Each structure stands twice: as structure tokens, then as C-alpha cells.
Amino acid sequence: ANKRIAHYENITPKVEKNKVKVIELYSILGKKEKAEELENTARKEFPRGEMMKEKYISEITNVEDIHKKVYLYDRLQKEYKASELGDKNSYLLTQIANTYVEEGNWDLFLEYSSKIKDPVALASLYNSVAWDQAENDENLAEVKKISAKSLSLLENEKESLNNKPSYTTTKEYRTKISSSYQMYADTYAFILNKLGENQEAIKYAKIAVGEGFNTDINERFVQFLIDDENFKAAQQSSSKFIEENQANEKIKEYFKVSYQENNPSTSAVNLETELRKLESKGETKAFEDLKKEKMNTPAPNFTLKSLDIESLSLSDLKGKTVILDFWANWCAPCKASFPGMKEVVEQYQNNDQVVILFINTFENEPIEERITKSKEFLNSKEYPFRVLLDTPIKDSRDFKVAQLYDIKGIPTKVIIDPKGNIAFKKVGYNSNNEQMIKEIQMMVELSQQ
Structure with missing residues (x-):
């Protein structure tokens, strides 16, 4: 990274895209102050450049008052063409439209959402608003219309492929649209059922089931x-x-x-x-x-500290089945799985042959903040979890144990057998705690065979 920084800094004439690359590299290295200093300089040198555009977008995103948000958006429109904003335009319009929904202004929601030109982004907005409104039994007649539009938008896009990104294949794009269509069909069926249109609800629910x-x-x-x-x-x-x-x-x-x-x-x-x-x-x-x-891969050894700063090594647990649950405080699916994981912990609390460890990872705050935040959350929910703190790798965004176990996303559960081999690796959470609990029980049983 440092070699690339030196390379870009020596290129003349000075152009913004090279400065952006240098800023990105400093960010990757964790040198935030240096990155921020260069950002401020770049905005002065290139007043209509990418860095200034990102500053405008950040201001719009962070302001809560809808009138100020719209004012800042209108200012952005005067400075940059829609083609220069790209996907960010849909993102900002989605924010504005959502704010109007929260304020109960349906007409302005429809006005601003109609400005979104990307049919996939518009379908996503319509679906999320329709679901939220239907859950609260609000505006059912209106959300039925926009839910139906979300399906129509996806159907048309799947045929035309007018907005297919260059980085994806036609097959991948169509698969993604089909997956979204199933999800949005579930929303439409949900609304139809609430309106008493059961036959149509069943028709679309069957599509959603897949x-x-x-x-x-x-x-x-x-x-x-x-x-x-x-x-x-x-x-x-x-x-x-x-x-x-x-x-x-x-x-x-x-x-x-x-x-x-x-x-x-x-x-x-x-x-x-x-x-x-x-x-x-x-x-x-x-x-x-x-x-x-079932796998049979040697589990890399590690030593980490707990929330109480006590060290624990995986090698100390040889002869036992070990469950590692990789999580972070910002990870909503991780937290959604925790009521089920609490049951798992309670089921094995008297079994000294099974050890369950929750590896807090992918958290970039200082260690003291991670400890405080984790303790507050766990105590508020009365989760009796044994938490270890993954170690950040210097000059990197990676974490030691997550990297050792090739963790790409969280939650991820790793089951290590008594011989010290990885027996199972399960990524994600499907919102079914009952199924997750049974699956862990089976994995433990199989790991001990």
C-alpha cells in the first residue's frame, strides 16, 4: 500500500482520481487523520470533483430535517448531472421518499419515488414501504398498488435487462431479479390476504415459497x-x-x-x-x-482475551467439542440468532465436553469501546455468553482469527471436533431459531462420532 501511495503521489499532472486512490489506501491502512486531511485538500483543489460530491451526499444522508434534506438535494442537482451521480441519485431519492412515508406524507412519497429511474431500486423501495405499512395495517389500498408495481418493474427489467450492471452476467442478473421477485411476491400476498383477497394471496404466496x-x-x-x-x-x-x-x-x-x-x-x-x-x-x-x-480440516490454534481480559487458547480445549460463533455488535442477524444461541448455551451448560465461544470480530473501535459495548448489550439481554475478542491485524482491516478461519461474513458458526479438526462451518442465519438449535445439536453429535 505504501508503495502504491508513493507511486500515485509522484504522478504529474495532479488529477483527482489519483488523490482518491491515495486517500483510499490511507483509509485501508487505518490512517484516518491523514485520509481526512487529503480529502479536505482535494475538495479545495477540485471544487466540482468526486470528493466534493461525496461531501454533499454525506450531508444529505446525515441531516434529519426533511426540508433541509430536500434543499441540499436540490443544490446537488444544480451542481451535478444525473449521469454524474449514478446510483447515488436513486439512493438519495429513496432516503427522501422514505422520510416522507415516516412523516405520513403519501403524496410527496409518490412524487419523489417516481423520480427514481432505476427500476430495481424503485421496486426495492416500493416493496420495503409496502411491507412496513402492511405490517401496521396502514394504507393497505395504496400499498397494494405499489407492491404490484414492484413486481411489474422486475418483470419488465428481467425481460429488457436495460439496467444490467457491467460487472455481472446476464444469468446472474436474471437470477438476482428472480430472487427479489419471490421476496416481493411474499409482500404482495401478505397485503392481499389482509384485504381478504385470499385466492390471489395464495397464488403469489406459492411463487414466494419457491x-x-x-x-x-x-x-x-x-x-x-x-x-x-x-x-x-x-x-x-x-x-x-x-x-x-x-x-x-x-x-x-x-x-x-x-x-x-x-x-x-x-x-x-x-x-x-x-x-x-x-x-x-x-x-x-x-x-x-x-x-x-462434514469436514475434517485441522482447526488453526489461537489465543484471545475475554471481555474480562483473561486469555484462552483453543489448544487448551483439545478433547472437547468447541462451537465458535463469530459475531459483531453491529450485526443484526447475529443478534437475531442470540435467543436461540442462549438456549444452546443452556442445553450444554452441564456438559463439560462441549464449549461454546462467541468470537467478537470485525469491530474497528478501540478495544475498550468493544468491551463496554459488548458487556452492555449482553447484560441488557441476560445472555450468559463466553465472549472472546478477535485481534485486529496491524495496517489492515482484517482480524486474526477471522482470517485464520476464512470468515467472509457473519454470523458464522464453526464446530470443532474433539480431535481438533473443523467438522462444520455454517454461514448466515435463516430467522428460524428452532431449526438452528436442532442443527447445532446434530453437528455436535456428528462431530463426536
Whole structure:
């Protein structure tokens, strides 16, 4: 990085793009003061350049008052053409439109959202607003229209590909649009159901389900079938989700309701037996799927300090199954998984053969701030977690243990077997705590075989 900085600084004549590269390199090296000093200089040298444009955009983003936000946006429009702003224009218009929704000004929301030229960005805005409004049972007739528009925008873009970025292939772009379409179809179905249009709601909910990977969407689909009193289809769908290990507790309740309606003379014992058969199939499938994912890679050793500044080495835990949960205070999915992880910790608290460690990583604040923030959060939720603090690598944005374990995103859970080998590595969180808990139990069991 330092060699590249010297290279760019020696190039003449001085142009802004080279200064931007130098600033980026100083930022990567963690030299924030130097980067900020160069930013201020660049804005004076190039008053209509990229750095000044980013300053304007930052001001608009950070101001809360909607009138000032609009004033600053109008100023930006006078200084730069829409083509010079690119994706940032859609981003700023989305911010303004969202603020008007929060203030309850529907007309101005529609006015500013209509200025967004990127159909994918506009569809995303329409979908998020439609979902939030529908969750609160507000403006259902209006949000039905914009939710339908979000689907229409994606359909047209998938055919025309007019806004395909140069960095992605046609196949990748269409796949991304299809994935968004499924999600937005779930929103539209949700709104239709609230409006009592159950047949149409079921039609779009079926599209949203796709291969059934999202249990919340699966749950809504079965709920809509029950609302429509289509108990036969509700039983078939809920049975399939349970067998495929794609169900949550609510879907299991819907199975009981639909099964009882279809078999009114069945006993409670028989009903539970039928449910247990399906659950057993789901557990068997999940277990067999996990077997195929099992790894046998030596786990790199590390030594980290806890929130109480006590050191712990992975090598000290050889002979035990170790669960590493990589997380950060800013990571919403990490925190969403913690109620389930609390249950996991409680389940194994009396098992001295299983150790669960939460590795706080990807946090750039000073260590004292990380400790304070983590303790406050964990104490507020009464999470009995054993937290270790990953070490930042000097002159880098990387962290020692995250790099050793090739952690690209969080949350990521790593299961280490008693011999000191990585048995499993699971990335992400699918919002189903019940499924996550069972999966961890199975991974622990398989790691001990």
C-alpha cells in the first residue's frame, strides 16, 4: 500500500482520481487523520470533483430535517448531472421518499419515488414501504398498488435487462431479479390476504415459497390456505415442509389444525403420532444432509482475551467439542440468532465436553469501546455468553482469527471436533431459531462420532 501511495503521489499532472486512490489506501491502512486531511485538500483543489460530491451526499444522508434534506438535494442537482451521480441519485431519492412515508406524507412519497429511474431500486423501495405499512395495517389500498408495481418493474427489467450492471452476467442478473421477485411476491400476498383477497394471496404466496428455504414465507403460505379453508392443501403443504425440515412450530400447529379438519374423528394421540412421523423424516433428512457437509480440516490454534481480559487458547480445549460463533455488535442477524444461541448455551451448560465461544470480530473501535459495548448489550439481554475478542491485524482491516478461519461474513458458526479438526462451518442465519438449535445439536453429535 505504501508503495502504491508513493507511486500515485509522484504522478504529474495532479488529477483527482489519483488523490482518491491515495486517500483510499490511507483509509485501508487505518490512517484516518491523514485520509481526512487529503480529502479536505482535494475538495479545495477540485471544487466540482468526486470528493466534493461525496461531501454533499454525506450531508444529505446525515441531516434529519426533511426540508433541509430536500434543499441540499436540490443544490446537488444544480451542481451535478444525473449521469454524474449514478446510483447515488436513486439512493438519495429513496432516503427522501422514505422520510416522507415516516412523516405520513403519501403524496410527496409518490412524487419523489417516481423520480427514481432505476427500476430495481424503485421496486426495492416500493416493496420495503409496502411491507412496513402492511405490517401496521396502514394504507393497505395504496400499498397494494405499489407492491404490484414492484413486481411489474422486475418483470419488465428481467425481460429488457436495460439496467444490467457491467460487472455481472446476464444469468446472474436474471437470477438476482428472480430472487427479489419471490421476496416481493411474499409482500404482495401478505397485503392481499389482509384485504381478504385470499385466492390471489395464495397464488403469489406459492411463487414466494419457491423451494421452501424460508420458513417464515412457508408459514404465511400455509396460513393463507387455512384462512381460505383449503384444509386439504394446507395439510399437504405443511406435511411437505415438516418432512423437508423447512417448518417452524407455527407450521406444525397449522398441520394439526388442517389434519383435524380433514380427519374430524381422529384422536389427539393419533394426531401427535402423525406429526411425530413427519418430524422424524425431517430430522433424518437434516441429519443425512449434514453428514454430507462434514469436514475434517485441522482447526488453526489461537489465543484471545475475554471481555474480562483473561486469555484462552483453543489448544487448551483439545478433547472437547468447541462451537465458535463469530459475531459483531453491529450485526443484526447475529443478534437475531442470540435467543436461540442462549438456549444452546443452556442445553450444554452441564456438559463439560462441549464449549461454546462467541468470537467478537470485525469491530474497528478501540478495544475498550468493544468491551463496554459488548458487556452492555449482553447484560441488557441476560445472555450468559463466553465472549472472546478477535485481534485486529496491524495496517489492515482484517482480524486474526477471522482470517485464520476464512470468515467472509457473519454470523458464522464453526464446530470443532474433539480431535481438533473443523467438522462444520455454517454461514448466515435463516430467522428460524428452532431449526438452528436442532442443527447445532446434530453437528455436535456428528462431530463426536
